[in-house]
Amino acid sequence: RKEVEQDPGPFNVPEGATVAFNCTYSNxxxxxxxxxxxxxxxxPKLLMSVYSxxxxxxxxxxxxxxxxxxxxxLIRDSKLSDSATYLCVVNEPGGYNKxxxxxxxxxxxxx
Amino acid sequence: DAGxxxxxxxxxxxxxxxxxxxxxxxxxxxxVSWYQQVLGQGPQFIFQYYEKEERGRGNFPDRFxxxxxxxxxxELNVNALLLGDSALYLCASSLGTLGENGYTFGSGTRLxxx
Numbered sequence: 499r500k501e502v503e504q505d506p507g508p509f510n511v512p513e514g515a516t517v518a519f520n521c522t523y524s525n526x527x528x529x530x531x532x533x534x535x536x537x538x539x540x541x542p543k544l545l546m547s548v549y550s551x552x553x554x555x556x557x558x559x560x561x562x563x564x565x566x567x568x569x570x571x572l573i574r575d576s577k578l579s580d581s582a583t584y585l586c587v588v589n590e591p592g593g594y595n596k597x598x599x600x601x602x603x604x605x606x607x608x609x
Numbered sequence: 610d611a612g613x614x615x616x617x618x619x620x621x622x623x624x625x626x627x628x629x630x631x632x633x634x635x636x637x638x639x640x641v642s643w644y645q646q647v648l649g650q651g652p653q654f655i656f657q658y659y660e661k662e663e664r665g666r667g668n669f670p671d672r673f674x675x676x677x678x679x680x681x682x683x684e685l686n687v688n689a690l691l692l693g694d695s696a697l698y699l700c701a702s703s704l705g706t707l708g709e710n711g712y713t714f715g716s717g718t719r720l721x722x723x
Contacts, residue, residue, distance in 0.1 A: 502651075541699055541714040542652065585651050594665035595642065595703065597712065599651030 499524055504586050504600035511607055515576045519603045521569040521586030530589035531562055533571050535582045536602065542585055545571075576607045611636070613702050613715035621721045622690050630685040630718045634702030640664075641683040642712065643675055644699040652699055658683055659705070695722045 504521045511517050523531075531548035546553065548560040548569055559572040569586055586600040614633045622628050634641050640659040644652035654667040658677035677683045681702075687694055697719050701712035 539697075539719075541716050543714070544712070587651075592665070594657050594659070595640065595712075596654045596657065596665050596667070597642075597644075597652075597701075599644075599653070601649070601651050 500600075501525065501590075501598045502586055502588050502600040504584075504603045506601060506603060508604035508606050511576055511605070513576055513578060513607055513609055515607075516572065516574045517576055517605060518573075519571045519584055519586070519605075521571075521600055523567050523569065523586075523588045523598070525588070525590060525598075526564075526567060527591045528588045529591055531560075531569050532587040532589075532597075533558075533560055533569075534585040534587055534599075536585055537582050542599075545584070573605075576605075578607050578609065581605055581607045613700055613713055615698075615700050615715035615718050617718060618716065619719045619721075621723060623723055624690055624692060626690050627686065627688050628690060628720060630687075630698050630700075630720075631682065632685070632700030632702075632715060633682045634700075635713060638702035638704055638713075639681055640703045640705060641677055641681065642701045642703075643683070643685045644701065644714075645669075646697040646699060646717075647693075647695070655685070690722045692722050695720060 533545040534542040535545045536542040552561045557574045561570045583602040590596040642657040643655040646652040656675045657665040672688045697717045700715045
């Protein structure tokens with residue numbers, strides 16, 4: 499079983515649509531969770547951290563379910579500029595910082 | 610303020626050669642980590658350095674090595690290059706070792722081994 503699993507997509511949605519991505523992780527001791535965005539041939543950029551209580555940043559909402567070891571990202575009112583790969587990331591517990599990345603979910607927003 | 614800077618941006622090497630990749634962290638950041646991203650996959654952890662000491666190592670062969678300098682910049686070295694080493698190599702910096710607030714990545718070095 500992969501440490502972090504995501505649906506690779508692609509998700510093809512029209513502008514204005516709401517789209518949700520899901521991710522599962524295998525290590526129940528993980529403590530920190532993130533969503534990164536990666537544009538084609540660019541570096542990953544932190545989109546948002548994910549907290550147990552759920553958190554929102556504008557059109558983006560992240561949720562964490564520790565019991566199910568499940569993370570989600572909801573994008574409302576999709577824009578063309580949201581087209582990218584979204585990486586689910588989990589911080590492996592231990593004395594140092596090792597980020598475990600999922601393979602990413604591709605989103606394509608069309609007019 | 611400058612972000613994480615990596616050099617070179619692109620590199621083509623032949624099988625069996627050696628390569629050195631360089632990274633300068635964000636000013637004030639003491640931790641540098643290296644990741645390898647092959648096409649179609651998420652980045653994979655190679656090393657973390659903090660205060661010039663190796664703090665973590667991923668599942669990579671001994672051909673991969675790294676070091677961190679007193680100014681917190683870092684080098685990643687790969688010996689005896691294989692075709693499968695072709696990838697985007699990413700450097701990330703954070704203030705401390707645990708990176709609770711996530712990492713900032715450099716734009717990467719794209720290595721092609723032919």
